[in-house]
Amino acid sequence: MATIKDVARLANVSGATVSHVINKTRKVNPETVERVQAAIQSLGYRPNSQARGLKTGASSLIGVITFATYDPFFSEVLAGIEGCAYAAGYGVMLRHAEFNLQAQVDSINLLLSNNIDGLIVNSPTITAEFYDLIRTIQRPCLFLEFYDPVLPVDSIQSDNFNAAYQATQYLLGLGHRRIACIGGCAYEQVSVSQRRKGYEKALLDAGIQPREDYFVMTQYLTLQGYAAFKSLLSLPEPPTALLTYSDLLAIGALRAAADLGLHVPEDVSIIGFDDIELASFSVPRLTTVNQDKKRMGELAFQQIQRRIAHPELAPEHIVLPTRLIIRESSTPLA
Secondary structure, three states, X not given: OOOHHHHHHHHOOOHHHHHHHHHOOOOOOHHHHHHHHXXXXXXXXXXXXXXXXXHHOOOOEEEEEEOXXXXXXXXXXXXXXXXXXXXXXXXXXXXXXXXXXXXXXXXXXXXXXXXXXXXXXXXXXXXXXXXXXXXXXXXXXXXXXXXXXXXXXXXXXXXXXXXXXXXXXXXXXXXOOOEEEEEOOOOOOEOOHHHHHHHHHXXXXXXXXXXXXXXXXXXXXXXXXXXXXXHHHOOOOOOOEEEEOOHHHHHHHHHHHHXXXXXXXXXXXXXXXXXXXXXXXXXXXXXXXXXXXXXXXXXXXXXXXXXXXXXXXXXXXXXXXXXXXXXXXXXXXX
């Protein structure tokens, strides 16, 4: 196995120069960099990241904890994180912790044992115990779609209130008055909780009192969207339109309507949230709220990298705009 000394000998430079080229710890003449990189490729040299971490105190690893690796929304966010990380010479370690505090604790401990330089968390279940743990890890930390000013970490979310408000306004503009909503996590600090507030504010602004029986809270799964919409459609006054917290819930609702012999959008209009790729291929194609998922991931990594370089900076809360994408699953009320 090639060593750093072998690379230095082939490139005719010192071992320290090879280290500076690999770790980008000092400016090196471009011709020398090219020579070192050619020697690395020729010898098949692989830097030992653990040894480098022991020497520099940095691992060039970012930890990511998520409750749903199967969620297409998060997979696009993760692509943004990994793309930026790769370009900056970082690796990404992913842990799937579901809605379980102990799994989250175990995941953080595992990531810390690998000397991660920073942590990105995507979870709607942030308990007091988890707060305490985050305060002790002594690493830059960022939360996706979760904001609590009490917790001194960076956060990134979409403009959930306005997204839901505008989507509901759109349905009202189509003539719908019986508008239901299938929602996800109910925790106040989870930024998607703002979607219910936006939905209800749009109804109130139109002079419509929100109905408790028109709002169903469930998990972000297609099957849950299917079951929830079947229940809504069985009400004495079934809704003529539906807003959901995710495209997966909306796709489940599409299937529920079809199984009950209803046509979308002629009998009922449906709006999703996220604009995952599948939303363009459902039948009918799904009207939905577009979130810039890749950009969210890119900003998450950039913010962690910024925090690594400048740990003294105050936590930052970033809100990303959304867009309503109108497709075939919504139409004016007949």
